[in-house]
Amino acid sequence: xxSSQVRYLIVGxxxxxxxxxxxxxxRLRATGKGEGSDILVIDKSGIGAGASGVACGVIRNNYFxxxxxxxxxxxxxxxxxDPEAFAYHSVGYLQVAPEAMRADVEQIYKEQRAxxxxxxxxxxxxxxxxxxxxxxSDWKAEGITAVLHEKRGGYANNVASLKGLAAKAxxxxxxxxxxxxxxxxxxxxxxxxxxxxDSGDIRCEQLVVAVGPWxxxxxxxLGLPDRVTVAGPDGTVHTEAxxxxxxxxxxxxxxxxxxxxxxxxxxxxxxxxxDSDEPLLDDTDGSLVTDQMWGIYYKPDFSFGGVQGGASxxxxxxxxxxxxxxxxxxxxPEFVVGEDFVRMWTxxxxxxxxxxxxxGMQYRREPSGxxxxxxxxxxxxxxxxxxxxxxxxxxxxxxKMIGIGELVAKxxxxxRQSLLEPFRFDRYASGRLHPVxxxxxxxx
Ligand SMILES: Cc1cc2nc3c(=O)[nH]c(=O)nc-3n(C[C@H](O)[C@H](O)[C@H](O)COP(=O)(O)OP(=O)(O)OC[C@H]3O[C@@H](n4cnc5c(N)ncnc54)[C@H](O)[C@@H]3O)c2cc1C
Numbered sequence: 483x484x485s486s487q488v489r490y491l492i493v494g495x496x497x498x499x500x501x502x503x504x505x506x507x508x509r510l511r512a513t514g515k516g517e518g519s520d521i522l523v524i525d526k527s528g529i530g531a532g533a534s535g536v537a538c539g540v541i542r543n544n545y546f547x548x549x550x551x552x553x554x555x556x557x558x559x560x561x562x563x564d565p566e567a568f569a570y571h572s573v574g575y576l577q578v579a580p581e582a583m584r585a586d587v588e589q590i591y592k593e594q595r596a597x598x599x600x601x602x603x604x605x606x607x608x609x610x611x612x613x614x615x616x617x618x619s620d621w622k623a624e625g626i627t628a629v630l631h632e633k634r635g636g637y638a639n640n641v642a643s644l645k646g647l648a649a650k651a652x653x654x655x656x657x658x659x660x661x662x663x664x665x666x667x668x669x670x671x672x673x674x675x676x677x678x679x680d681s682g683d684i685r686c687e688q689l690v691v692a693v694g695p696w697x698x699x700x701x702x703x704l705g706l707p708d709r710v711t712v713a714g715p716d717g718t719v720h721t722e723a724x725x726x727x728x729x730x731x732x733x734x735x736x737x738x739x740x741x742x743x744x745x746x747x748x749x750x751x752x753x754x755x756x757d758s759d760e761p762l763l764d765d766t767d768g769s770l771v772t773d774q775m776w777g778i779y780y781k782p783d784f785s786f787g788g789v790q791g792g793a794s795x796x797x798x799x800x801x802x803x804x805x806x807x808x809x810x811x812x813x814x815p816e817f818v819v820g821e822d823f824v825r826m827w828t829x830x831x832x833x834x835x836x837x838x839x840x841x842g843m844q845y846r847r848e849p850s851g852x853x854x855x856x857x858x859x860x861x862x863x864x865x866x867x868x869x870x871x872x873x874x875x876x877x878x879x880x881x882k883m884i885g886i887g888e889l890v891a892k893x894x895x896x897x898r899q900s901l902l903e904p905f906r907f908d909r910y911a912s913g914r915l916h917p918v919x920x921x922x923x924x925x926x
Contacts, residue, residue, distance in 0.1 A: 488522040490894065491677060491686035493664050493700065495525035496534035498874045499692035500647040500658075501560075501887025502894075507654035509891045518655025524679065526663035530644040532694040536811040536852045537881035538733050538792055539637040540753050540779060542575040543599050544630060546586050546919030546926055547861065549904035550879070555599050556901060557885035558634050567650065568884065569642035573781075574752035577630040578614065578623070580759045582775065583920045587628040600633040619746050620836035625760045637753055639785045640881065647884075667703040673869040674704070688894055689871040695807050695855045697875045698726045704871055708803065712858045713913030723858045723910070726802040729878065729924065730853050732823040733792035735846045736831065736838070740782035743789050743837070755779040756834055757922060764825060765832035765842055771825060775922045778830040788846060789838075793827050794922050798853060811852040818849035854878025860924045861916050864890065864905045 490506060492499045500523065507518035525531060541561055543554045561570045579587050584605060591603040604613045610629045614621040648658060666678035667689070676685040691700045702708065712723040745751050757777040764771050780791030798805055798817070812818060824845050831838035856877050857863055863875040864886065872890060876883060889899040909915060919926050 486682060487685045489516060489520040489687045490522070490690065491684055491688070492521065492523045492690040492692060493525075493677070494532065494692035494694065495523050495529045495644075495648070495658055495660070496532045496692060496694050497644065497647070497881050497884060498876065498886055498890075499523055499525070499690065500529070500644060500651055501884050502690055502692060502874070502890045503656045503658075503887070504647055504651040504654060505888040506891035506894060507651060507656050509895055511654065513895065515895060518651070519657070521656045522684070523651070523656060523658045524662040524664070524684070525658070525660050528660035529648050529658065530641045532696070532810060533852055533854060533878065534644055534694070534881055535641055537640045538779075538790060539640050539643075539881060540575070540781070541570070541635045541637055541882040542753065542755075543594060543601070543632050543635055544575060544577045544590060544755070544926070546590060546921065547916040548593055549901075549916060550861065551590070551593060551599070552597060553883060553885070553901055555597055556889070557883045560885040560888065561638065562634070564646070567646035569639035569646060571636045571638065571750070572634065573636035573750050575632040575635045576617075576752045576754045577628075577632075578610075578626050578754065578756040579628040579630075580625050580757060580775075581627045582759055583757055584628040586919045586921070587630050591630055594632075602631040602633070604629040604631070617745050617751065618835060621834065622836055623756060623758060623760065623834045625758060631752065635753075635882075637781055637783070642785070643884075664700060664703070667700070667871070669705065669868055674871045687870065690874065690890065690894070691871060692874045694876075694880075695728070695810065695853055697855050697873070698802050698807075701725065701873070701875075704868055706867060710858060710910050712910045715913060715915055724802055725858065726855045728798035728800070728802060728805045728853045729795040729856055730798055730817045731792060731795045731851050731878070732819050732827070733790070734819055734824065734827060734850045735783075735786045735788040735790045736828065736841055737788045737844045737846045738841060740784050740788055743782040750782060753779060753781040754834075756830070758833070760833070762826065762829055762833055765829040765839060771829050776826070776830060777922045778827055780831060789831070791827070793823060793830070795854070795924065802855070805853070807853065812849040814852070817851060817853045819851040856924065858910055859915050862905045863907050864902045865907045866893070867907075
């Protein structure tokens with residue numbers, strides 16, 4: 483079978499395209515329904531050219547939405563299946579929260595226990611403070627009344643894990659072609675029959691769209707609506723909700739020796755995520771940064787060469803149709819982080835740890851960040867459209883979701899997956915939306 487005709491055409495060589503290719507190849511072989519060479523992955527740039535290649539790489543279960551937690555637990559199993567190939571560091575994850583989020587965190591803990599996901603919960607001012615000081619002797623943030631310590635998860639190195647996935651897919655016979663851009667889709671009799679690219683048309687039996695922040699474009703090529711009806715849980719119906727909205731992720735690196743950010747025991751800490759409603763003061767001059775709820779996350783990271791992390795993303799003020807996705811990530815003139823983020827994030831680090839006081843000057847001055855395409859409820863859509871076009875639109879939750887590929891692969895072979903049911907597109911019209919938490923992040 484040559485490149486102009488394939489059974490399975492996957493667009494996008496990020497975490498989802500590559501994991502789907504690998505798992506589909508395995509499944510085809512295991513069921514005798516085909517082989518890896520039935521699958522072609524194309525990417526307009528190359529492996530890791532999108533959001534997966536710039537992701538901070540945090541892997542957590544900590545979601546308020548039960549359906550998200552079950553998906554994440556499944557994905558963590560996949561990360562743990564080959565930590566070396568996926569450059570996965572199983573250091574755990576710590577959610578540190580104020581009273582306003584305490585009930586949410588308690589509920590997450592209870593439900594983690596119900597699905598057998600190992601974590602520890604500490605509540606109350608004094609006990610939280612003691613727990614955090616036992617981990618970090620320089621802990622200083624106050625007003626913390628809930629700590630959830632997930633013993634699994636952690637982080638992975640973005641490009642290294644994609645290379646690991648690509649190698650697994652290629653070992654199964656999958657072909658990956660870089661520098662092939664999809665420019666259109668031909669739909670005949672209600673189904674996709676071929677995809678137009680700048681290297682010629684490719685006929686396919688099944689199309690998988692895994693294009694991250696570029697989903698807006700292929701969605702439009704498929705003739706899908708840019709406005710949708712969203713029925714809210716309170717009975718309100720929004721008939722003209724934008725299908726896509728862009729948010730700019732805010733991340734950066736403090737250029738300190740990552741080895742200096744350890745636990746009191748000298749071992750690597752879990753990824754730390756702190757939400758707080760304490761006023762945040764500028765670490766250099768004591769002026770007010772914010773008196774609104776704020777949140778940050780951070781980890782020592784040897785591939786980034788420092789303490790790397792981020793803060794709540796910023797909604798892009800333009801309509802999705804007007805957003806320039808290219809050039810992407812750190813190459814973008816518009817969507818790399820600015821001074822407000824640097825001030826907020828470094829001040830927040832100093833708010834939490836004595837060791838980071840006065841370290842603002844060590845913030846690495848290089849472009850960082852990237853944008854993500856969010857759905858109307860900020861949760862993923864995993865669904866089939868036009869009979870044979872499977873869209874993986876993760877609403878920017880997705881580097882950690884390395885397991886989606888396995889579930890999608892099964893659905894491509896007509897084995898419906900209950901874990902994916904809560905993420906169908908028709909939930910917007912029918913009002914089966916996910917619950918909303920008190921977190922300052924649109925993705926928790
Ligand atoms: C700064 C930042 C930090 C993040 N941190 C985390 C994190 O810590 N943890 C986490 O879980 N998630 C994180 N995310 C979210 C996560 O990175 C994304 O949700 C996920 O990587 C999306 O994966 P994907 O495979 O769908 O898309 P991508 O990785 O974006 O891959 C899409 C690919 O499609 C290709 N493509 C696009 N259009 C076309 C076309 N027309 N023809 C051919 N190819 C095309 C692109 O070149 C690209 O390589 C972060 C995102 C950003 C931006």
